[in-house]
Amino acid sequence: MSEILLKGKNIWKSFDGVHALKDIDIEIEKGKIICLAGENGCGKSTLVKILSGVHQPTKGTIEIEGEEITNLTPIKAIEKGIQVIYQDLSLFPHMSVAENIAMNHMVRSREKFIDKKEIEKIAKEQLEKIGANLDINMPVRNLSIANKQLVAIARALSLDTKILFMDEPTTALTKKEVSKLLKIVVGLKEKGISIVFISHKLNEVFEISDQITVIRDGIKVGDFSAKELNPKSLSFYMTGREIGHGRYRKPEKTENVLELKNLTKTNNYTDINIELEKGDILGITGLLGSGRTELALSIFGLNAPESGEILVEGKKVEIKSPVDALDNGIALLPEDRLTQGLFLDSSEKVNITATILDKIKNKFGILNSKEEKVLAKNTVNKVNVNNKNIDLKVRNLSGGNQQKIVLGKWMVTDPKVFILDAPTVGVDIGSKSEIYEKIQDSARDGMGIILISDELEEIMANCNKVAIMHEGKIIKALNESDLDKEGIEEEMFNIINNSKRGEIVE
Amino acid sequence: MNKILNRKIKPMEKYLMLILVVYIGIVSMTSKNFLTMNTLIDLLKSSSGTLILAAGVLVVLISGGIDVSFTAVAVVAAYCSIRISMMLGIDNLFFIMLVSIILGGIMGAINAIIIQTLKISTFITTLGTSSIFYGFMTTFVGTESISVADKPSALLAFGSARVFNIPTFFILAVLILILTWFILYKTMLGRTIFAIGNSEESASRVGINVFKTKLFVYTYMGVLSGIMGVVYFSEIDLINPISLVGTELMIIAAVVIGGIRLTGGDGTILGAILGVSIIQIFKSTLVFLGLSTSWNDLFIGLILIISVSIISYGERKSNKEKLIFTK
Numbered sequence: 001m002s003e004i005l006l007k008g009k010n011i012w013k014s015f016d017g018v019h020a021l022k023d024i025d026i027e028i029e030k031g032k033i034i035c036l037a038g039e040n041g042c043g044k045s046t047l048v049k050i051l052s053g054v055h056q057p058t059k060g061t062i063e064i065e066g067e068e069i070t071n072l073t074p075i076k077a078i079e080k081g082i083q084v085i086y087q088d089l090s091l092f093p094h095m096s097v098a099e100n101i102a103m104n105h106m107v108r109s110r111e112k113f114i115d116k117k118e119i120e121k122i123a124k125e126q127l128e129k130i131g132a133n134l135d136i137n138m139p140v141r142n143l144s145i146a147n148k149q150l151v152a153i154a155r156a157l158s159l160d161t162k163i164l165f166m167d168e169p170t171t172a173l174t175k176k177e178v179s180k181l182l183k184i185v186v187g188l189k190e191k192g193i194s195i196v197f198i199s200h201k202l203n204e205v206f207e208i209s210d211q212i213t214v215i216r217d218g219i220k221v222g223d224f225s226a227k228e229l230n231p232k233s234l235s236f237y238m239t240g241r242e243i244g245h246g247r248y249r250k251p252e253k254t255e256n257v258l259e260l261k262n263l264t265k266t267n268n269y270t271d272i273n274i275e276l277e278k279g280d281i282l283g284i285t286g287l288l289g290s291g292r293t294e295l296a297l298s299i300f301g302l303n304a305p306e307s308g309e310i311l312v313e314g315k316k317v318e319i320k321s322p323v324d325a326l327d328n329g330i331a332l333l334p335e336d337r338l339t340q341g342l343f344l345d346s347s348e349k350v351n352i353t354a355t356i357l358d359k360i361k362n363k364f365g366i367l368n369s370k371e372e373k374v375l376a377k378n379t380v381n382k383v384n385v386n387n388k389n390i391d392l393k394v395r396n397l398s399g400g401n402q403q404k405i406v407l408g409k410w411m412v413t414d415p416k417v418f419i420l421d422a423p424t425v426g427v428d429i430g431s432k433s434e435i436y437e438k439i440q441d442s443a444r445d446g447m448g449i450i451l452i453s454d455e456l457e458e459i460m461a462n463c464n465k466v467a468i469m470h471e472g473k474i475i476k477a478l479n480e481s482d483l484d485k486e487g488i489e490e491e492m493f494n495i496i497n498n499s500k501r502g503e504i505v506e
Numbered sequence: 507m508n509k510i511l512n513r514k515i516k517p518m519e520k521y522l523m524l525i526l527v528v529y530i531g532i533v534s535m536t537s538k539n540f541l542t543m544n545t546l547i548d549l550l551k552s553s554s555g556t557l558i559l560a561a562g563v564l565v566v567l568i569s570g571g572i573d574v575s576f577t578a579v580a581v582v583a584a585y586c587s588i589r590i591s592m593m594l595g596i597d598n599l600f601f602i603m604l605v606s607i608i609l610g611g612i613m614g615a616i617n618a619i620i621i622q623t624l625k626i627s628t629f630i631t632t633l634g635t636s637s638i639f640y641g642f643m644t645t646f647v648g649t650e651s652i653s654v655a656d657k658p659s660a661l662l663a664f665g666s667a668r669v670f671n672i673p674t675f676f677i678l679a680v681l682i683l684i685l686t687w688f689i690l691y692k693t694m695l696g697r698t699i700f701a702i703g704n705s706e707e708s709a710s711r712v713g714i715n716v717f718k719t720k721l722f723v724y725t726y727m728g729v730l731s732g733i734m735g736v737v738y739f740s741e742i743d744l745i746n747p748i749s750l751v752g753t754e755l756m757i758i759a760a761v762v763i764g765g766i767r768l769t770g771g772d773g774t775i776l777g778a779i780l781g782v783s784i785i786q787i788f789k790s791t792l793v794f795l796g797l798s799t800s801w802n803d804l805f806i807g808l809i810l811i812i813s814v815s816i817i818s819y820g821e822r823k824s825n826k827e828k829l830i831f832t833k
Contacts, residue, residue: 104712104713113692
């Protein structure tokens, strides 16, 4: 049997009397990749915090390399070779790449003075280790998320790391970036480092894990080998119920609700033509930087196009600001819900009614609080947020439920066109299928929907039309019958990932 | 310039230098009295105290905090120290300086301890302690002025001392700026100050002792305030402990004009020096342009708003290009 680096035995944790973890056992073997899987709020992040010394367990013991450790602190954990890369990456935005990478090493070395050459040497060494090539003098705030991630990994490895925890490392990455990251992770495994992944995305879990530990409601469901599981059984273990989504199909031809004609903006997108009918769910996919988000922002009035026309219900419109967009019945669920979609420190109620204040105020501009409450209550029920207390701060909800609030807040405006940019990023599978249901219901009621997504399964399950973008152009448009073809998903995958500069795939 | 700094000069610094050069050009053309040795020496002398405090404020702002108690600390530390030395009959500059530094350091450390243990925002804490420190002095030590005749002769000598015709104050201020630069850029301590200003959470996650760093930051501010207090009382004839307090926001403004972020994690010594220079030069040269001192506030307010909006505009523009709409 191989060496066990870290062992948690009978771990219990409660916050204010609520049990977050119940009697969890976990063993981490040397050189293994383990995946902690479970829905949001199931306790997997709490477990990681306990194993890395951020939280103390209410009950239970932690052993590191056979030695029982009481009162594990983050510093002790780091000294024992445990590193955590949190979802927010914990970088220093105004410092350079080199300074960020060398920071752990510098803090640990107890040197009093700074040696710039030493810092650069450490940074270069670490980046080389993972095969990354970055400008080490660039301030970290100017990097893409994928590159920030590389900096965080390089930093974590700058010490004698034995176990590396990564909390949802792939949520903000594109397919290509994910596979690059996974390659790095496999390389680390070969060097004898254990990696514990916390991930929502099921297929990634399968690709590289030696062991999959599933947690549900604070209880360990079991350890599985990747071979024992398929996506369906894994999601069953995670949620405790069967989840499946049927393909969305549009019943009949209807009139156009949105048309884009030759829409162009230099360096963003070129010559975009789109027709969206009532009840259509149009999927737009393509790599990050393909122009899809830029296009969405243009339709919502945040990124003025240089030429071309936008028509809503056949009439040409000028959309210069989000206010114009709303007046024309266009809503956008933004890519980053935390900074662009929500008022985190306001209640569910305030968030939901923010889009329709005009409708609930009287002629003196005073809000009708009764009506506001009713509206908020109805919406919360409609999108099925798990906590129905409309006075609860949105910050306290899980990612999936936050996204339901964003969805609900736009649904109440009853838009004609609803653009959803990456609506299920960081959302657990349970909420995911509920969100799909809401999207499809709205389309059936006649809303025109544009769904921007990286995940082909998401596109396949929800869309009756697809446009694949690459470097600002639509390089492939697929209609309903195209989507029914055998092997279409693989074909789409190849188009997205292999399209070369300027090449149009017919 | 880039070579001397060993880094690229920031746009903000360039813009401030331009303002300074243009303004000095205008003043020296209108008034022949401006570019004389005496005026320059006076200017250096009167800037010294502000530069010393600005060095401390810079460190506090980089750490992500703010301190509004430093003028109170300066007055309380120096006034108490002078009274103690008069009481003991020790007429020695180093003694007075040492006591003032110790008192200032203690008051700074108290700030840090309150901020860390009670988790109160740095602004509220120092707003409160500035009243407490000052109130402690007025209640238990008094606010009696000390006239030139009673003032310790060591202070009078310090006030007029020059080395190669350069006021000793200014040399002291330059030494402090060099020390601050060294701490910020050449030591691990400095790195941790930047780190907690970037993100306290991230800093503690990599194993930085946030409390130790803050303890240093606020104690350093206190020590510099103690030094500045002695410099200040040596410069003026009458020692009046109810002066100085109330000017702290102007000094913070000077540092902010230099492009230092109030949100922490970023800032340069050069920026702080340029910010102080602009404020000081305005203050002392409006006379040469035939304008009354009442123009001073107006100018400084304008410069503050303009310089901060230039930074903000630049950031917004670059964010918009990257399609970020959060700021």
